[in-house]
Amino acid sequence: MVFDWFRRRRVNKPAEENPPSPEDKSPEVSPADPVAEQPPVSATPVEPAGTTAAVERGTAPQPGAAPAAASQETLDWAKAAYMRLKAEQTAKAEAAATQPAATQPVTPAAAAPSSPPSEAGTGLLARAAAEREQRQKVLDAQAVGAESPHKGDGEEAPDPDLGNFDEEFTWSAEVLAAQGRKVEDVSLEEIHWLGRLRQGMEKTRRGLVTQLLNSLGDDPLTPEIVDDLEAVLLQADVGVEATDAVLDALRRRVNEEVVPPDEGLRLLKDQLRQQLERPIRATGCDLLAPQRERLNVWLLVGVNGVGKTTTLGKLANLAVRSGYSCMVAAADTFRAAAVEQVSIWAERSQVEVIANPSANADPAAVVFDAIGAAQARSVELLLVDTAGRLQTKHNLMEELAKIRTVVDRKAPTAVVESLLVLDASQGQNGLRQALAFAQAARLTGVVMTKLDGSAKGGVALAVASEANLPIRFIGAGEGLRDLRPFNGFEFVEALMARSG
Ligand SMILES: Nc1nc2c(ncn2[C@@H]2O[C@H](COP(=O)(O)OP(=O)(O)OP(=O)(O)O)[C@@H](O)[C@H]2O)c(=O)[nH]1
Structure with missing residues (x-):
């Protein structure tokens, strides 16, 4: 079993659902998709006074209900989720304290100040959390170079901290509860992601x-x-x-x-x-994920500086953490530092980069070589970084079309995605880009970046309705983990949250 960050659930690797299974549906279709990074805890934590029957069953109150009107039932659900995560964090800290100093995490034990509803944590719960922590460490060590010599862009964020049982936590919990999530399925990382998304919006x-x-x-x-x-x-x-x-x-x-x-x-x-x-x-595919045991080629295109390389780095990390074999084609041969930048990102997830260091190399030739290498090594996901280009520059748009032709010829059986990276802060200009790129680059989807700090996040709706393009991922920060599969329910709740 591996947690598939694209599908937002655990999957049996290498079993592949193709076409996508009903569980791949977005919350509107299937509100109970688990997003938990970790397997559910089998033990039930000590319940706080006043916990409702729904919480005792570990079920969410009224799936589909908007979280704005937090009922007592929802609040109890949030408390139970908090308590479970608190117990996990405590167990994690205890487990870390018993390990040799070299492997101790940086996060101090029980660092989170809290006002939990009550003390929680059974022996079984602690053991389960410790085991899970061990497994996660192995995964993280495989996925992310913990001792990366490169600092700066996309520096690995520290492990999230639970923090207080405050308004931010309850809002995130309510959004999860409203999607039918179970208390035992909630993970700290998704709580944090929702918090970041809401702050960003x-x-x-x-x-x-x-x-x-x-x-x-x-x-x-x-x-x-x-x-x-x-x-x-x-x-x-x-x-x-x-x-x-x-x-x-x-x-x-x-x-x-x-x-x-x-x-x-x-x-x-x-x-x-x-x-x-x-x-x-x-599209018939509610969550975009690479198909296992075959070559998937994802081209990242867009204008200059929108976040293509950063997005590629984040996607490579999601892929590795989800158990896919991944490779990067450095086809931005235009900007001098582009190959180095993409290599730094790839190195963080220990992903191989295919590049041509000679000046002004033909990007289509780089893609050709990269596909050959990916085929030879049975790589599942080839991420292609392309140079930024204005949609009005005809010759540069032609170059994109040429890259696409090379992909189609060299890898006729590959699953190809052409993803337009859009900077949310560009507002309606992003819509114009989407319309122009849609044809030349045969776009299949959009990645919306820089939602943090943008006042124009509403453009996602314009892109969806006017360019008729599915938004596949959203980025809300410069960190390696600040990118997630798009979820319409969560996006709208973050957009319309009553307080921030
Ligand atoms: N705040 C924020 N910054 C982001 C996000 N994604 C990317 N950036 C920043 O945007 C800047 C440009 O990112 P790049 O990935 O280099 O953009 P690019 O599209 O590859 O740029 P070119 O290759 O020049 O076209 C960098 O400083 C990134 O850290 C995001 O989601 N949030």
Whole structure:
């Protein structure tokens, strides 16, 4: 068994589901996909006073419910999840303390200040956590060069800390609970990712949510309120088509029945999510993952500086951590330092790089060589870094088309993905890039980067609805682990969280 970070669940390697199994569906289709990095703990932690029956069963309250209105039941679920993670962290610290100094993690024992609902941790729970920790260390050691000499870009983030049982934790837990996740399936890394995503979306959210709540007010939805929402969504870079589609759906409901304000917000979120998920569902593959035991070639294309190389480094890390054999083609032969930069990223995940060091080498030739090497070594995922190019430069777009032709000829049976990397902070300009690249590069999907710190995260909706491209991954930070498969439910919740 290996945890597949692309599919967000444990899989039997090398068994491969192709076409994707129903479990690959996004939360709307299958809200109970486990995302846990670690296997569930078999022991039940000591329950806090007042824990509900739902928590005792380890089941989430009301899958699909929006987390905005945190019920007592949801709060209890969050407490139980916190307690379990706290027990794990304590067990991890204890296990580390008994190991030789050289292998001790940097994180100090029980570093997280906390106000847990109660003390937790049985002997069985501690043992299970210690075993899991050992397994994870082996995986991490294989996946990431712990002693990487290169610091700077993508420096490995320290292990996440549990921190307090605070608003950030409960929000993340609520988002997981709303997707039908079980208490024992929650992992600290996903709690942290959600926290980062929400923080990252803060700038986009700041104006949006306040304005939305002001517009929605305390009264039932009226046609006038729906009209007001138009300006709010357009300002958030949601785009004309997505805005129209969302508002049309709201108008239909308002005409049919009285829609209370909370219901109005829920409807709005549902509509936004549908816009994001429509192109994903159209592909028949809700989570993009390399297919095992065959060659997958993923081309990363886009304009200059959007984060192609960084994304490639993060994808290589996801691949290695998920048990895929991976290789990198350094086909950005234009920028002097590009090969070195991509090599540093690849080295962090101990992934081989195929490059041509001579100046102005033909990128298509590099890709040709890399495919040959990947085929010879039965590599499953070949990630191709390409030079940044403006969508308006015809000759450079031709060069992309040539690379694609080489891939098709040299690896006719490979599964090819052409992923456009888009910088979220470029807003509507990103949409123009998507439309221009879509044809020349035969795009199959989008990676949205720099969602942290961008005020224009709403552009994801414009890209999905107007370029009709599935968003496959989102990046919210420069660290090696700051990239995850896209999840429409989590994205919309982060976009519309009431406080940040
Ligand atoms: N904050 C933030 N920065 C990012 C993210 N992804 C990439 N970056 C930063 O964006 C900058 C450009 O990233 P690169 O990966 O070099 O971009 P590129 O598209 O390969 O650039 P060219 O090869 O010049 O076209 C770097 O400083 C990255 O650290 C992200 O998700 N968040």
